[in-house]
Amino acid sequence: DQLPNKTAKMDSSKTTDAASSQSKPEHINKAIKKDVDKVVDKYDIEEVTGQCDAASNKTVSYCRCWKSKKFPLCDGSHNTWNKETGDNVGPLVLTKKQ
């Protein structure tokens, strides 16, 4: 009832952290809609065309780094992420011919 073995293990400073060395890869998405199983954003082409028309450069950029405060739109946060981590991610850009 005194569980001597478990106590001994917990007290040992030499125990290696097996859980840590076997940890899964980090999530790509750390913050967006973590309450849903899969974040899928669906638009009709007409809707995207309207978004392009409303923009001065007739362009709409969609985030692929999962860091944007305007997700699913890109807000440039990929640049901070790339600079901090050395990664090279960027948006999907859709344009309407003028």
Added chain:
Amino acid sequence: DQLPNKTAKMDSSKTTDAASSQSKPEHINKAIKKDVDKVVDKYDIEEVTGQCDAASNKTVSYCRCWKSKKFPLCDGSHNTWNKETGDNVGPLVLTKKQ
């Protein structure tokens, strides 16, 4: 010239791995076009409309998990990634009204 301190450190099995605990976050993109500073994919709306027209479901899905073998298109690899890591990423889906 014999650098005794450095040798002592290297031989010590008790030295903690400071570099590891201070490491940067993992790259989101581990494989796609790692020779370019930023992977941006740009399409004209007409081009996307053509892609939708060519598809039986009038739909085209763009990868946001950076794991697709058909990048920038989604090939379903996000499902494997989500299952293995517990993440919840998914594609941007564009459709054309029929």
